[in-house]
Amino acid sequence: MIRFIRMSIVGSMGVYLLLSMSFAPSPAAQDIFKFVSIAPLSGAAAGWGIPANRSYRYVFDDYHKKGGLLVGGKHYKIELIEYDNKYQTSETMTLLNKAIFGDKVKFLTVMGQHNCVVAAPICETNKILHYAYASGGEELTNTKFPFTFRMMNSNSIGPILYYPEVMKQFGVKTIALVNPDDEGGYTTARVDKRVAEMLDPSPKIIAEEYYVRGTQDFTPVILRVMAKKPDLIDMGISSPGDTGLFLKQLGEAGYTGLHMNSASIVTTDVVWKAAGQYAKGHFIIGAFAEPPTPEFDALTKRYLKEFGGTAVPIIVYDGYESINALLMAIEKAKTFDTTAVAETLGDLSWKGLFGPARWMGKEKILGYGINRSMCHPYPMCRIGEGGKVEKWMLKSLPLEK
């Protein structure tokens, strides 16, 4: 009998919850454009997710200053819905269900290579425009997923642009790859090897190592890598914290060669704090020593003023740039229909924070078959004394079609 009392109480609570969820009134105001962000807002990767969401808000605020998003003669208010996927695929799946079937959005962004890869087919089936914040390669942006766009530099771009340069300038002939042992790490290594083969002259990849993300003791990996005597150690998609620790232990072990992060978004002061002098000379992609455009500078000042700190996470710039492009495409297409927007967006080229920008992928060296990967000038800089960003080179894939 007690059991029945219990079950009735919980049962009625449950039914009440269900009813309130299923009959929740959709936002009465028709002129609202909803956009969902599924990103890590807690845990280790929150250092990427939280700044990214802030950058999206900046874009929306800028559009609101102009009166809103202008589509079909009407102005729309833009609403950002933030969900925390804790950087896990199981959470991402549930949140996708929530966003697509609960909030009924048509445009969303997912962060994390492994998360985006499971999101892409679902978005494809439901014709949802999927903005992927993921570094991976052709398994994400390809002709099977025309609704998926990569918002950041794919992990091919670093090696394509800069392997030839380090070979030319420093005589690098052998490269060792060190990546975290997750989806992003494995795809980065695969891409690096493929790019290396397609380049001429071609660097030799002599080692391919993986470490558990969050490992602190890299000495086993370092010992194995150093035994092969590489000219350059490419840490690919490693996070700033892991990079810093790795460089410190690498230096202690007596390594004197070159080292770089060719794919990941690294904040230099984190690396410097962990590695100190051993971080000097480290090559990092995507960090600018000086602002490439006045708009870039303005965004830097705006972010620092509101959120403090000494350096703006690089993810903020790419986030701003790509969401801005999305809204431009929606306005240009004059509709919220995702098929039309995807087409317009894919063909779009513009001048943004970094200079000229557009989506690429059809090129042979990228090999995606469809233009869905963000491209703009990407610098390769080096870490200088005290964690400063020292200018080295600024190149880009051919952006004129």
Place this chain on the structure above:
Amino acid sequence: MSSEIFWQSMVNGLTMGMIYVLIALGLTLLYSIMHIVNFAHGEIYMLGGFVSYFLVTRLGFSYFLSLPMAMVVLFMLGIVLEKLFFSRVRGNFMHCLLVTLGISLIFQSLGWTFFGTEDVNVPSPISGVIKFGIIFIPKQRLLSALIGLFLVGLLYLLISKTKIGRHMRAIEQDSEAAELFGVNINLVNMVALGIGFALAAVGGALIGAIFVLNPSIGLVPMLKAFVIIIMGGLGSIGGCIVAGLLLGVIDSVIATLLGANLAYAVAFAILILIIIVRPRGFAGHA
């Protein structure tokens, strides 16, 4: 694997093993004397690191001073937790696990909230590397191992040569009889608990200067600590030390040979083997 790499990884394993020993000693003290299974021990280690970090970077203390200070802070936290929680679940294994699991979740969550998500590093005045022939040891690691050894030695002296150590051993053997003989159970228990917490804390502080700190670093070392105390035998300090160093070496060598993921599998296989063959470990009491 060349012999140079083998010896290097052995040395690395010994220095890391010393830190595992500190954590495991705390765990075994808590279990054998107070019958508490502390699933939050990893978080104590983590907090020790963060306390040291704050003392050095925000309050300007020297790194070496921050070590005993972190020990004192966590000693006191141990007393607080004992009064609030442990005293109510002592002896009831299941409840103890569940409550300490809850504490662990709370500390981690508070950690994310207050310490943020970026890795931090405890700045230490020591840097550089010492070379012994072909083997190199970063000075910070060597120092940490020596500090660990020193503390273990102190603990040994405490247990074997002092009155309170005798009382601890008495309680461990038979707490009712010990009480009859006039041992102040509560006081000795508190001291044991405090020492256990303090050892974990200094482990965290030492690691904080070698590697980095973030609120989730507690889980894996705690798992290793549990394996160590079973290997060494529940309640045995000597066994704990031997097992800790052994696990450190095995971990390091296997990781260098086969990769870190398989190092877990090997440690686990050893655990299963011990449970089958000799459940009381190297030197535990039956």
Place this chain on the structure above:
Amino acid sequence: MLRNNRAKYLGLFTILVLIFILPLWIKNLYIIHIFIMMYLNIVLAMGLTAIFKAGALSFGHAAYAGIGAYTSVLLVTMLQVPFWVAFLLAGVVTALIALFIGGITLGVRGIYFTITTFALTEVLKGIYIAYPNPFGGPGGIRGIPPPPGIETKGEFYYLVLFFALISFFTFYRMAHSRSSFGILCDGLKLNELLEESLGINTKAVRIIVFVVGCAFAGFAGSIMAHYLRQINPETFAIHTSIDIIVFCAAGGFGSISGAVIGATGLTMIGELLYGIGAYKSLVFGAMLIVIVLFLPGGVMGFVSQRSIKRISKKKGVDHVSPT
């Protein structure tokens, strides 16, 4: 009194009917998704509670779901085994591994068992990551085909509902039977000596219950894998096991029905907490502590205690102990 009872039966019956026809009156696919996950959680919680009642605390229950999931997926995708065969084999393989581990660790002190379950979770995760062939590595395995004939969420809903019901009846029968386990579950606080003298082979009971509990976890894992269409090592890691523990604690670790209540309630609460992800650990941790220290019967035990006090006051009866 009869009228009281009838009202309750009616209430329960209504709820059951609503649950059975749910996909007909709730069109929101997201809510159906939540229910599907909830039923799977219920099966996992029931298994863990049964293991607990038999005298062991498993910290790695999700790992067994993982074994079932990976087994089923590999059989279907690599060996083209039909789904239902793979599903059965998933349970069998999980049961065998549970038998092996349980056989070794359930005879010695409880702490060994618990640590082993914890360690097993980490080790399996390491193996899945270290051997992408065949386990798919850190990215896991994608593009898993659903069971034949079960494509939409509505169809999955019924599959999982039936699975949950079968599991419930199994565990319920086990707990209320005249077997040794049933006696253990009756709440008699027997110590091991007494149990032996009553002819109960404690170790054997524990192993059997452990194997059954884990087998059902394996089945649940298989269904989960073919529903989500993808699995990866993180899905069955330690945080999932901890979630299941919290479900059971909410149900008081006391009964099979309690497990159902706990899993249901907390899945719903987990949903509501989506806005404050970081604090989920805080809330769950606090719940664990509060329940263990102050509400040994779980949240539902607390409710039933209050109801009993109220009812017994009404009838002028002295405090009655709960069933």
